[in-house]
Amino acid sequence: MKAMAGGYARATDVQHALDLLAGADGMGRVLAGGQSLIAAMNMRLSTGDMLVDISRIADLRGVTVEENRLRIGALTRHAEIETDPLIAEHAPLLTQAAGHIAHAAIRNRGTIGGALAHADPAAEFPACVLALGGMIHVQGPDGTRDIPAEDFFVDVFETALEDGVILTAITLPLAEASEKHLLRETARRSGDYALAGLCLVKRAAGHRLSAFSVGPRPLLALAAMERLDAGDIVGAVSALRAEIDPTGDTQASAAYRRHLAGVLLTRAMAEITGEPA
Ligand SMILES: Cc1cc2nc3c(=O)[nH]c(=O)nc-3n(C[C@H](O)[C@H](O)[C@H](O)COP(=O)(O)OP(=O)(O)OC[C@H]3O[C@@H](n4cnc5c(N)ncnc54)[C@H](O)[C@@H]3O)c2cc1C
Structure with missing residues (x-):
């Protein structure tokens, strides 16, 4: 058509x-x-x-460090994110994520602002921005507004962006030297949307965990984060499985997605702690 x-x-x-x-x-x-x-x-x-x-608007491009935050213009393409040295240093979760998104042809044109505005519950970048505690900057007829990622994703393909408003940039805290970032997902084939995926950030202040493709929107897994901070990985896995809300489709049942999310968390924590899963 x-x-x-x-x-x-x-x-x-x-x-x-x-x-x-x-x-x-x-x-x-x-x-x-x-x-x-x-x-x-x-x-x-x-x-x-x-x-x-908006694809030719120069002000919406580029990656910079400003006032102790990483600023990524909305038009920054997935392929640029995959190779940008500032992103690799300050938000390596995004570098990992870009490698999982579709294929090179799509990564060469797709933008991070588009991925966030589109808000596909199976997409990687929305979950990354949630796990990193990012801020989404928008501009509309009434001026500019900063929306915490936690308030931005509302439902399937639905965000806090109002009609007539443009997402201009994302800012993120800079990773600490000892910070660990892991994105883990399971997909049927390389380049497919994930059946289930997780973003895990371990900071001095504690863990941040988000999940994607396991509910109507990316989820910051608050109960599981609390258990991880308490050193209770088994409890975190149970909490995560209770928090997510996957649906079944032709790719995988809801029960399988719930199971996968727990397995991904167990393995990610094993990588972080060096203990066997
Ligand atoms: C075959 C295929 C496989 C894919 N696989 C994956 C995958 O595995 N993981 C993944 O995350 N994504 C995947 N994608 C989606 C891809 O990452 C898209 O590029 C991305 O979701 C949208 O970015 P875009 O710049 O192309 O946005 P567009 O397609 O141009 O726009 C998407 C939506 O966002 C709005 N929008 C875009 N930019 C802005 C802005 N700055 N301000 C306000 N609204 C805006 C548009 O109005 C539209 O509603 C896939 C796409 C295809 C075709």
């Missing part, structure tokens, strides 16, 4: 994009890498949108 758009305009800067969205009578839709949106349009899951192409 062919995609059916209600128009197209390329924005030259963020204000131009906001003006184009405001003038589209509620039908404006941001186009970034197009790797999810164009696929949805081709399947006619999305029709009649006025596409506002």
Whole structure:
């Protein structure tokens, strides 16, 4: 099937994009890498949108360290994240995640801002930003707003982003020298969406654990984090299995996804502690 758009305009800067969205009578839709949106349009899951192409806006690109935080522009592509030295040093969880996303062709065009705004519950980057305690920066007709990742993901493909608003950047705390980051997932084939996945961050202050592909949105596993901080890995696995809310589909049953999440956590903790799983 062919995609059916209600128009197209390329924005030259963020204000131009906001003006184009405001003038589209509620039908404006941001186009970034197009790797999810164009696929949805081709399947006619999305029709009649006025596409506002932000892909050439230079201000939305780039990775920098500012005021003790790592800043990643919304248009930073998955392939750039995979190889960026600042990200490898300060947020290696994202470097690991990028290698799991789809295939090179998709990673060459897909953007981190698009992945967060799209909010696929099986996607890696939303869960990473949750585990890292990230902040999502947005700009709309009423100005700018900073949304903690914990408040951003609402439901399947649903976020706190309002219509006419653009996600501009993500900022993250810089990893401490002794911090450990692990992303572990199980997929049927390399490049497929995960059947279940986990992001684990071990900081001096404690553990942070998020899970993806095991519920309607990425989950910060608070009860499991508490058990990990208490040194109770078996309890953490039980807590995680109780916290997640997977559904069954043609790929895997809910029970199998729940089982997998526990296995991934046991193995990830074995890697971190050096104890056998
Ligand atoms: C075959 C295939 C396999 C894939 N496998 C994986 C995978 O394993 N893991 C994974 O995480 N992803 C996967 N993806 C999705 C891919 O990572 C997408 O690139 C990503 O989810 C969306 O990024 P994009 O820049 O292409 O966004 P687009 O497709 O351009 O946009 C997606 C949505 O986000 C909105 N949007 C985009 N940018 C912004 C912004 N800055 N502000 C506000 N709204 C915005 C758009 O309006 C649209 O609703 C796969 C995609 C394909 C086609």
